[in-house]
Amino acid sequence: MASTDDVPVEFEQQGDAVVLRPSGEIDLARSPSLRTTISRAQTDKPRRLIFDLTEVPYMDSSGVATLVEAMQVARRYHGSVILCGLHERVRSIFEIARLDMVFKIVDSLDEALLA
Amino acid sequence: MTADPHVKIDMLSQPRYLAGARAMIASVARRLGFREADCAHVALALDEALCNVIKHGYGKREDEHIWISVWPLEGQCCGIRILIEDRGRQVEPSEIRSRQLDDIRPGGLGVHIISQVMDRVQYDKRDGGGMSLLMEKHNAAEQSMPQARKEPA
Numbered sequence: 001m002a003s004t005d006d007v008p009v010e011f012e013q014q015g016d017a018v019v020l021r022p023s024g025e026i027d028l029a030r031s032p033s034l035r036t037t038i039s040r041a042q043t044d045k046p047r048r049l050i051f052d053l054t055e056v057p058y059m060d061s062s063g064v065a066t067l068v069e070a071m072q073v074a075r076r077y078h079g080s081v082i083l084c085g086l087h088e089r090v091r092s093i094f095e096i097a098r099l100d101m102v103f104k105i106v107d108s109l110d111e112a113l114l115a
Numbered sequence: 116m117t118a119d120p121h122v123k124i125d126m127l128s129q130p131r132y133l134a135g136a137r138a139m140i141a142s143v144a145r146r147l148g149f150r151e152a153d154c155a156h157v158a159l160a161l162d163e164a165l166c167n168v169i170k171h172g173y174g175k176r177e178d179e180h181i182w183i184s185v186w187p188l189e190g191q192c193c194g195i196r197i198l199i200e201d202r203g204r205q206v207e208p209s210e211i212r213s214r215q216l217d218d219i220r221p222g223g224l225g226v227h228i229i230s231q232v233m234d235r236v237q238y239d240k241r242d243g244g245g246m247s248l249l250m251e252k253h254n255a256a257e258q259s260m261p262q263a264r265k266e267p268a
Contacts, residue, residue: 028166029130060162065221096231098216
């Protein structure tokens with residue numbers, strides 16, 4: 001039986017971009033699962049890693065930390081991380097942590113793919 | 116704290132229960148008349164505070180206890196008061212601070228987030244061991260108590 005602490009994540013390859021579409025709340029219980037998935041996705045060093053957060057209604061600082069870690073890994077191999085589809089509650093935590101100026105954040109997946 | 120809390124919860128220090136704690140406090144805040152965005156901030160502050168206890172107070176041990184007490188704030192200053200207590204590692208309250216935000220690295224944001232979304236934040240050492248965190252949020256949207264909120268028929 002899958003643990004409810006696992007974050008379901010859809011993968012999609014679009015050109016040189018890998019799109020990750022996690023779903024559900026991401027907190028301290030569930031961010032380790034997301035971290036594992038991201039780590040697997042970054043094995044092949046995709047030039048662009050896009051997180052479509054449309055299906056993530058809540059994220060705490062442990063989820064944010066997971067994405068910061070992904071961004072740092074991507075920078076090491078000259079890749080980039082783009083976030084899209086953020087709910088207001090999720091966007092708010094990036095603003096409070098002043099990370100909205102650090103991450104590339106766009107509204108939609110279409111914009112992310114063009115970024 | 117003079118009066119008994121209106122809500123008191125004893126939870127184990129397991130991250131799996133964070134979602135339940137968030138749902139509880141958001142629901143209480145909603146009944147106290149907070150706007151939805153403020154309910155979300157109260158829930159976020161509680162989540163971050165509990166995460167800090169689990170990670171730093173208890174070193175991720177999952178068989179310890181965390182006590183959450185909740186009071187409505189009434190009178191001139193409507194709102195909510197939350198007290199979080201643990202029996203974890205004690206630190207000097209003056210040493211509890213956020214990392215520099217321009218130092219971009221994973222982690223270390225919880226204290227900053229709590230201070231940004233709540234109106235009063237006070238850390239103390241508990242006499243019996245562990246720490247306490249008192250947080251208050253005032254309700255700018257409502258100056259009256261929950262009876263003012265109409266329930267759907």
